[in-house]
Amino acid sequence: MTLQIELSGVNKYYGAFHALKNIDLAIEKGTFVALVGPSGCGKSTLLRSLAGLESISTGDLRIAGDLMTTVPPRKRDVAMVFQTYALYPHMTVEQNLTYSLRIRGASKAAMKKAAADVAATTGLSDLLGRYPRELSGGQRQRVAMSRAIIRNPKAFLFDEPLSNLDAALRVHMRKEIRMLHDRLGATSVYVTHDQIEAMTMADHVVVMRDGIIEQQGRPLDLYDRPANKFVAGFIGSPAMNFIPATVGSDGFSLVTHVGEPQTIVLDRALDPGRSVVAGLRPEHLTVVDGGGMFRFPVGIVETTGSATYISTATTPEITIVDTARRSIRTGDVIELTIRPSDVHVFDTKTGMRL
């Protein structure tokens, strides 16, 4: 596999503010990479640095093997889809699509053909004569993507492209973007704050916080083996439960500090007496009718039909996703169990996985 985008030791400062801290990232040709993290984590800055809209303070950026650190955006041959779409309001859809070709002095016939070809694949054929203001949100989104596709660039950069759409359309466009990516064999970098978008669309997820990469890898690896408490809490919905606990004297169990001390069994040994945080995913906790590992009083029960969300009346609150349609009501005491291999343990101080 050849590397399409390569960042090594990239730092970015805004005055005294250190926005990107020593970023190393290697993106193989043909992969779909998602940059995900809370607002202000530096994911957009990283994307804009790839595009050249922000300059890198120190470090190297290579695109398709060429050093691009100081090359102006127009010579990088990357295409970007903006959150606001950034369609040229004074141009028709066709003129929007062919703008880059026009700048390069392509012939009228070539532009017409290119626009028609792209429009056919993205379903814009009937809209070529319209102006952006005459289009719906989803259609504008398609124009923005088509404008990127028509150039056949070295990489596609997406800056939260779905956040201005309604929920149903967002789910639909998610699939459409991924299908386009596969069909074009493109290399894509996709910025989002929505971990579901990142998990569903990407081959490779990069979780960022405060300008550093907390963890990167395949979506399921991040879900199964989060490197630290932050990634564990960020990936997965509803979010992972964190329970303060102490490793038991045998090393193979945790004694929890929520309500009455209770014991969780581990599948690996830890230092006895160590203060830790247990991470339990709501969907891994199972309600049982006896012989459970621990018991909690029920606080709030929310039913969605496919699943029931149970919140316990404890501090911190523990969320359980139950799909078995039990009749559980507020005030009941439920017994819970979890497979030892599903228990995540983090260091209390550093938050690192143990």
Add this chain to the structure above:
Amino acid sequence: MKRLLSSITDGKGFDILLVAFPLGYLFLMSGLPLLYNVLMSFQEVDMFSRGSFWRPFVGLKNYRDLFAMPETLPILYNTGIFVVASIAGQFLLGFGLALFFWTNFPGATWLRGLFLVSWVMPGLVVGAIWNWILSGDFGVLNFLLRETGIIDGNIFWRSDPDFSLWAVIIANIWLGMAFNMILLSVGLSAIPKDLYEAAELDGANAFQRFWTITLPMMRSTIGAIISLGLIFTLQQFDLFAAITSGGPNNSSNVTQYWAWDLSFRQYDFAKGATISVIMIIFVMFASVVYVRSTRHEVRG
């Protein structure tokens, strides 16, 4: 009566009242004099009939007489030069300054505010200052041109028939430039920044971005500023009064100054009114262009 009162406090009556005041004011203060002016241009007005409303009706005689006068065509020609050169100068320099301040260097906002000084100054004061600058013997403009080697001898800006009109044009460009700059700055700042980023990624260089994004996006602002410029330059009177008084020998005379001169110095009100009517037609044309260009300002 009660219904009328409640309509005024709560209903449509209030809206009508709000509209009625400015409309009534406009009609009284602008509409009536304008109509009276049009009426006068078709009448015979002399020293003895000045006080009466119904004067002998002479049809198009005033217009025929006006165009038979030897100075009419040169003055119309002067007006054309004055309008075109002033607007071109104000617009190009104003646009240049707006683009310059748009780069947002430290202190740009503050400095741009200072430029407004020229616009808030009364025309007569501006005229007085430019009288000094343009002065033939000790003027600073002559000094600069002479020291840089552009001219050999002094130019007598205000008394040389070849330069007198340009003296007023230079002052007028200075006066109107800041207004152009402010309106164009507003237009520039309304263009979303991400359009430029998109264009940059699409491969456009700075000149191409200006040509394909800035100019087309500024079309309505530019239309508005040029039609406003036409209206303002056709109204420019103070500078002529302060700098050249239309002289020497009408070489810097323009219609708006001439209309005043005919009416209030030579007491030929009929001809003054006739010139005004001709100007009204031009201003109306500019107003239509202005209204049409602002109508398209809504962007989406």
